[in-house]
Amino acid sequence: LDFMWAVNLHRLGFKIVGLWPSNKYTKKSLWPEIWVGIVFILMIFVCNIPMICAVIEVWGNFIFVIDNLHTTLPQLMISIKYIIIRRKQTVLLSIVSMMAEDWMTFKLEGERDVMIKRAQTARLLMMIGYILVVMSVLTLIILPCYGIQVMYVANITDVRKLLPLKTYHFYNTDESPQFELTFFIHTLTALLGGTIYVVTDQNINHANVAQACYMAIAALILLTHTFLYCGAGELIIGQLLKTSAGYISFLLAKGS
Numbered sequence: 001l002d003f004m005w006a007v008n009l010h011r012l013g014f015k016i017v018g019l020w021p022s023n024k025y026t027k028k029s030l031w032p033e034i035w036v037g038i039v040f041i042l043m044i045f046v047c048n049i050p051m052i053c054a055v056i057e058v059w060g061n062f063i064f065v066i067d068n069l070h071t072t073l074p075q076l077m078i079s080i081k082y083i084i085i086r087r088k089q090t091v092l093l094s095i096v097s098m099m100a101e102d103w104m105t106f107k108l109e110g111e112r113d114v115m116i117k118r119a120q121t122a123r124l125l126m127m128i129g130y131i132l133v134v135m136s137v138l139t140l141i142i143l144p145c146y147g148i149q150v151m152y153v154a155n156i157t158d159v160r161k162l163l164p165l166k167t168y169h170f171y172n173t174d175e176s177p178q179f180e181l182t183f184f185i186h187t188l189t190a191l192l193g194g195t196i197y198v199v200t201d202q203n204i205n206h207a208n209v210a211q212a213c214y215m216a217i218a219a220l221i222l223l224t225h226t227f228l229y230c231g232a233g234e235l236i237i238g239q240l241l242k243t244s245a246g247y248i249s250f251l252l253a254k255g256s
Contacts, residue, residue, distance in 0.1 A: 002112075003103035006119035007096075009126040013199035017192055019085055021093035036086065042189045043079045043196075050167030051075060057168050068166055078193045081200050126198065133194035140164035141187055164190055 004011075014020035018036040051072040058064035085092065103115070144162035161174045164186040173182050 002116070002119075003100050006103065006115075006122070007099065009123055009130075010199060013126070013130070013195050017082070017196050017199070019082070019089075019092070019196075019199070021089045021096060023093060023097075039082070039192055042185065042192060043075075043082060046185055047075050047165065047167070047189045047193065048072075048079055050169060051165070053168035054166050071166060074197075075193060078196050082196050085200060129198035133191070133198055136194060137164075137187065137190050140190055141183075144183075 011020055017039055018032055022032070051068070055065055055068045055072055058068060107115070141164060144164060161179050163173065163179075163183060167186070169182065171178055173179050
């Protein structure tokens with residue numbers, strides 16, 4: 001009972017995205033495999049590929065590319081982690097079994113109190129994570145309904161009717177029922193992606209996302225043959241600084 005209490009929040013998240021491992025005592029059913037396929041299709045073909053297409057669509061504008069990568073790179077990392085953990089179900093099952101055996105093993109009262117205290121901390125962190133996911137998804141849903149754009153206002157990939165995620169579609173999303181269906185799919189995908197982010201190892205995820213961002217920015221610098229400067233917490237293109245400096249110099253020379 002203590003073990004189920006300790007892991008029930010984690011178990012809930014893993015079951016929502018189809019990552020909770022099944023043992024030999026679990027009733028065989030085809031629905032978990034179907035649900036995993038649905039989640040995979042939503043993450044890859046509804047989220048990742050349209051987001052990458054949106055980045056390609058604005059490739060000539062460095063600022064828009066960086067703005068799109070703010071959401072594209074984390075979504076890619078979430079999808080990669082989902083695939084890895086899904087393939088490592090045997091390892092995950094062994095970890096869960098070890099945890100269950102550890103909780104069922106007889107321990108002194110002090111050891112049991114320490115385990116319960118650590119479990120309470122983990123449960124609190126999971127609750128906070130779930131609350132943040134719900135708040136983020138609600139923000140993505142509610143603000144576009146009132147015409148408030150969460151992303152970059154000048155992004156040319158945006159349409160007249162705002163959607164929660166920045167994606168490129170081969171069909172017109174301004175018409176009904178395409179808009180309503182796309183809006184619902186974006187909402188479901190964002191909720192599943194946030195759940196995957198919370199229930200998996202966040203420390204590894206932060207490292208991967210940071211490394212991927214640095215690699216992507218380095219590649220963009222090489223491909224666009226420009227430099228970046230950091231000012232007031234924002235990345236500024238070196239060519240823009242040179243153009244502005246040249247214009248200011250021209251005005252000063254004209255004024256003198």
